[in-house]
Amino acid sequence: MIPNRTVLTLDEFTIQSLRQFPHATGELSTLLRDIGLASKRVNVEVNKAGLVDILGDVGTVNVQGEEVKKLDEYANNQFVSVLQRGVSCAGIASEELDDFVAFDDEVSNQSKYVCLFDPLDGSGNIDVNVSIGTIFSIYRRISKLGTPVVKEDFLQKGRNQVAAGYIVYGSSTMLVYATKRSVNGFTLDPAIGEFCLSHPNIKCPESGKIYSVNHGNFFLYDYGVKKYIDTCQNKRKEQGGPYTQRYIGSMVSDVHRNLIKGGIFMYPGTTDKPKGKLRLLYECNPFAFIVEVAGGKATNGTMHILDIEPTELHERTPFFVGSNKMMEELEHCLATAKEK
Ligand code: AHG
Numbered sequence: 001m002i003p004n005r006t007v008l009t010l011d012e013f014t015i016q017s018l019r020q021f022p023h024a025t026g027e028l029s030t031l032l033r034d035i036g037l038a039s040k041r042v043n044v045e046v047n048k049a050g051l052v053d054i055l056g057d058v059g060t061v062n063v064q065g066e067e068v069k070k071l072d073e074y075a076n077n078q079f080v081s082v083l084q085r086g087v088s089c090a091g092i093a094s095e096e097l098d099d100f101v102a103f104d105d106e107v108s109n110q111s112k113y114v115c116l117f118d119p120l121d122g123s124g125n126i127d128v129n130v131s132i133g134t135i136f137s138i139y140r141r142i143s144k145l146g147t148p149v150v151k152e153d154f155l156q157k158g159r160n161q162v163a164a165g166y167i168v169y170g171s172s173t174m175l176v177y178a179t180k181r182s183v184n185g186f187t188l189d190p191a192i193g194e195f196c197l198s199h200p201n202i203k204c205p206e207s208g209k210i211y212s213v214n215h216g217n218f219f220l221y222d223y224g225v226k227k228y229i230d231t232c233q234n235k236r237k238e239q240g241g242p243y244t245q246r247y248i249g250s251m252v253s254d255v256h257r258n259l260i261k262g263g264i265f266m267y268p269g270t271t272d273k274p275k276g277k278l279r280l281l282y283e284c285n286p287f288a289f290i291v292e293v294a295g296g297k298a299t300n301g302t303m304h305i306l307d308i309e310p311t312e313l314h315e316r317t318p319f320f321v322g323s324n325k326m327m328e329e330l331e332h333c334l335a336t337a338k339e340k
């Protein structure tokens with residue numbers, strides 16, 4: 001049988017597309033390959049999570065004040081060690097670590113990129129066999145090559161991202177990443193252990209019918225958000241309604257679905273937590289970048305997520321992301337509510 005050579009692997013695709021840039025050194029392709037490798041290792045553990053004693057809490061509390069599950073720790077260690085051993089990353093910051101890590105060796109100090117990640121997103125869903133994910137974000141360092149990276153390399157606004165992506169450990173495992181030019185999705189072929197290009201040039205539909213939000217917090221949202229949710233619930237047929245509410249509780253899966261099908265995902269601030277729950281650097285910036293490259297939009301309710309100047313590694317922000325037309329309608333609700 002002649003193998004199907006029209007299917008590109010992640011490495012082949014990345015090398016081919018980055019080759020088009022005359023000044024590309026190949027460092028970004030190596031970094032993406034390393035991320036793919038770490039995620040394959042995590043995928044193996046995620047798949048056998050029900051079989052081995054890897055479930056449950058490690059018993060520690062992460063810097064966000066949340067319990068750390070064993071798989072969170074495993075995933076974090078995989079990403080840190082693969083990137084540290086690789087030659088394309090000068091340092092990392094992770095949702096699971098208090099501070100950034102400068103790899104600070106001769107090779108790493110010569111690397112121009114830093115990587116930020118949420119090693120396991122939606123970890124509350126591990127025990128119940130529901131899709132979870134990993135989110136990553138890549139910046140060019142601003143500190144001098146040849147020196148260890150510093151905090152400012154990580155505290156850049158999302159607009160400066162060179163690439164961002166996520167892995168969904170779902171009914172199949174997918175890696176999706178965006179550069180400034182395009183968003184492409186790769187499905188893991190377990191037979192050969194490679195991510196294969198399955199969703200070239202992903203575009204976020206202009207509008208959709210899905211809205212994703214934690215309804216349990218409804219009475220803690222401000223008036224504009226409540227008004228938008230009410231609008232979604234009252235869409236008439238001729239307005240494209242009725243809308244459908246879908247909320248998995250793993251942002252990676254929720255936003256992935258909405259990116260493909262069209263929709264809006266919201267994690268607004270609440271009266272007790274005005275900045276919401278999601279972290280700007282590890283969760284919101286990468287998704288804002290991916291969705292905007294795909295043609296959608298992401299804001300904190302008042303400004304583009306990608307224009308926020310971060311001041312802390314672990315800062316949180318309200319987050320609204322999705323199809324343009326739905327975002328427009330949301331913005332209208334938020335703006336007119338403020339006028340009251
Ligand atoms: P993490 O597992 O990395 O802490 O993130 C979970 C996040 C996100 O994936 C999800 O959308 C959100 O938490 C769900 O939060 P609520 O249960 O408060 O809705």
Ligand code: MN
Nearest residue numbers: 118120121122
């Ligand atoms: Mn998360």
Ligand code: MN
Nearest residue numbers: 095118120121
């Ligand atoms: Mn996490």
